[in-house]
Amino acid sequence: MKKLILSAAIVLGGLSVQAGNPVIKTSAIESLIVQDEFTEIGADAVPAAVKSTLEKSFPNTKLEKAYKSEKNEYKLEISSGDKKYTVYTDASGNIIKK
Template identity: 70%
Template structure:
């Protein structure tokens, strides 16, 4: 009789553990993408320091398009051997990693 009562208590206890609702934590990740607003400028309006960086760093490439933001940073699109590349520089011609 003790075994029967003990078995019933173990089985009911085991079932009640499985019926418990596990606590779930919902994490919300908020990400903000900050993009500087670039406005297109003429290739001729690009400073000489930026043009010399293009000539020295990317030999044989051609400056196709240029954009400028409020911080005097330039987004440049160059082409070399049929492929287009985009990179960023400051007004002095230093390459910026973005």
């Protein structure tokens, strides 16, 4: 009788171990960040619409550096006193949030 109870305990113990292994599914999410390449241009190469937007939106600032992408978007580094800012615009002077 002891062997029967011991055998039943071993079999039930073995079944409970198998039921306790959950299946874990993992999924991989890949993200790709595409960064536009900007090339430095002179301040005189910036379109008048972009300069006008800078003067209206950011008064009392100075254009330090200007960059242009292949999509005709402009990255403008401006300064006001000792603070520096980066502004992105399109060729029409519309400010782009990046």
